Amino acid sequence: MSASDILVLAEIQRDAVADVTQELLAAARGVAAATGGQVVALVLSKNGDAYVPALKAADRIVLLNDPLLADYSPEPFLAVLQEVVAAEQPRAVLIGSTSIGWDLAPMLSAKLSAPLVVGCKAIQAEGGALRVTTSFCGGKMMAEVKVADAPAVLMVLPGSFRASGETGQGKVEARSPSAPLAAGAVGFEELILPEAGDVDxxxxxxxxxxxxxxxxxxxxxxxxxxxxxxxxxxxxxxxxxxxxxxxxxxxxxxxxxxxxxxxxxxxxxxxxxxxxxxxxxxxxxxxxxxxxxxxxxxxxxxxxxxxxxxxxxxxxxxxxxxx
Ligand SMILES: Cc1cc2nc3c(=O)[nH]c(=O)nc-3n(C[C@H](O)[C@H](O)[C@H](O)COP(=O)(O)OP(=O)(O)OC[C@H]3O[C@@H](n4cnc5c(N)ncnc54)[C@H](O)[C@@H]3O)c2cc1C
CATH class of the missing domain: 3.40.50.1220 (TPP-binding domain)
Known part of the structure; x- marks a missing residue:
């Protein structure tokens, strides 16, 4: 990985790649085209092979497999995400502004002393920096921020980018965490689905x-x-x-x-x-x-x-x- 690459944290919801991930990949493609880097999708799961076909928009798909990554829980996810980002030093890490994203991205930023921008709606590479349009106060106000330091942790608002359908090189790398993961104090118990029976x-x-x-x-x-x-x-x-x-x-x-x-x-x-x-x-x-x-x-x-x-x-x- 190079300092011009854009890393996308793929989000897995109910055994499928979430729609927001496709949007992040499209956003990453736009930035990587300007930085001259690659789009890298990172899947944290028990066994990521099943998600590869849905991640063809990436140039590289890194599968971090471990039984403790079967369901989301903060500590093991943070440990491996931190390890990958620290080792690969991408230009930016794109994370969806979802429940999982809100949990992970601020912790990642703190652990790496990396800048964090939330509410991202547009991202452009400008010289060596990133210019990010961010929405706040529930969308009533927007700001443009310039992020010079790398890696930047960017939380992207769902619906801000349109999945492009473009395909990348799609190279797959399966890895394991460098050290055994610990379960952590907070663990996944049960997914409570919304009431069924109505139109989706x-x-x-x-x-x-x-x-x-x-x-x-x-x-x-x-x-x-x-x-x-x-x-x-x-x-x-x-x-x-x-x-x-x-x-x-x-x-x-x-x-x-x-x-x-x-x-x-x-x-x-x-x-x-x-x-x-x-x-x-x-x-x-x-x-x-x-x-x-x-x-x-x-x-x-x-x-x-x-x-x-x-x-x-x-x-x-x-x-x-x-x-
Ligand atoms: C934390 C938070 C979360 C929120 N989440 C949501 C959310 O998920 N979804 C959401 O929708 N809102 C949400 N809101 C509320 C949001 O701020 C607005 O109050 C809400 O969207 C307004 O709904 P509205 O457009 O139906 O009503 P109004 O703003 O009252 O607008 C009604 C419109 O109807 C027009 N109108 C009146 N009569 C007619 C007619 N006969 N024919 C044609 N037009 C007519 C009026 O000109 C007016 O523009 C949230 C607010 C907060 C603070």
Whole structure:
């Protein structure tokens, strides 16, 4: 590994490489192209072979195998991550801004006395330094920071980069920790999955999203009809869920789900940063809002300044007529 390489910590969730890892690999590819380095994916697990096909975007895939890495627990993960980073001295280590990332990245930074940047949304190599755009105060403010020291530990916000589908050299190296790992004081006990039985909005191509502008629970039915006609599902901003009009499994945003449908039709949603965080990766965002100054119009691809309640029945009729 060279000082211009970008190391990506692959995150394994429920025996699969998490989507955020593909985004990190795309981010790493952009930076490595400028530094002249390679994209290196690091998998910490019991046996990483199964994850190799999902990591073809990397030039090198380093598998750190050990029974104590079967499930996430802080101490063994930190020990091996620290060992790999210290030995290889990459230009930057990219870690997802996920529960595991929030646990590991600050500890890694402290252990290595390496700079840590959280909330990364864009990363550029500039001379010998990295220029990082970072989001804070829940997305209400952005800052540009320059990181001269290497390795830099960068926590990347999910949804900030689009998985490119590019393939790298894909060379695989399997290793074991240099010394036996200790279990540590905190260990994994059980994965508690969200309640099943509802639609998985993260898997939908079409989402009809309703916000406070839908005004009352009865109007959600209209959105359901439109979603059905379009072959998608209904999701919502937080106020709609807080009022109990839809279950929490339908909430999009910072404290809800991150979605990336082909079409995100936002009806009566203002576009607060906490909502934007969960849907900005959608292929096509169409916003319908009565307020021309609603922030959602700043990042939607198309917008209509109309009353969603007037539009909905007409849209349902038009889509049904087309079928
Ligand atoms: C820590 C934290 C976490 C949060 N997590 C989330 C989260 O996960 N998801 C989330 O969504 N929010 C979250 N929020 C809340 C977020 O800040 C906003 O309050 C919320 O997104 C606003 O929802 P909204 O757009 O539906 O409502 P509003 O901001 O009230 O906007 C309603 C919009 O509807 C428009 N409107 C009204 N009537 C009509 C009509 N008839 N037709 C068309 N448009 C109409 C209005 O012009 C307005 O723009 C979080 C906040 C915090 C502090």
């Amino acid at each position: 909005i993260t898997q939908q191509d079409v989402l009809v999203a309703v916000g406070r502008g839908i005004q009352q629970q009865d109007n959600v039915e209209l959105a359901e009809q439109l979603a059905e006609a379009l072959g998608g599902a209904v999701c919502a901003s937080r106020p709609v869920v807080d009022q109990g009009w839809l279950p929490s499994t339908r909430q999009v945003g910072k404290s809800g789900m991150t979605v990336r449908p082909k079409l995100y039709l936002a009806l009566g949603i203002s576009g607060a940063p906490e909502h934007q965080e969960g849907m900005s990766g959608s292929d096509l965002i169409i916003a319908v809002n009565t307020d021309a100054k609603a922030p959602i119009f700043d990042f939607a691809h198309y917008g209509a300044e109309v009353d969603a309640l007037d539009l909905l029945p007409k849209l349902v009729e038009a889509v049904q007529a087309k079928k």
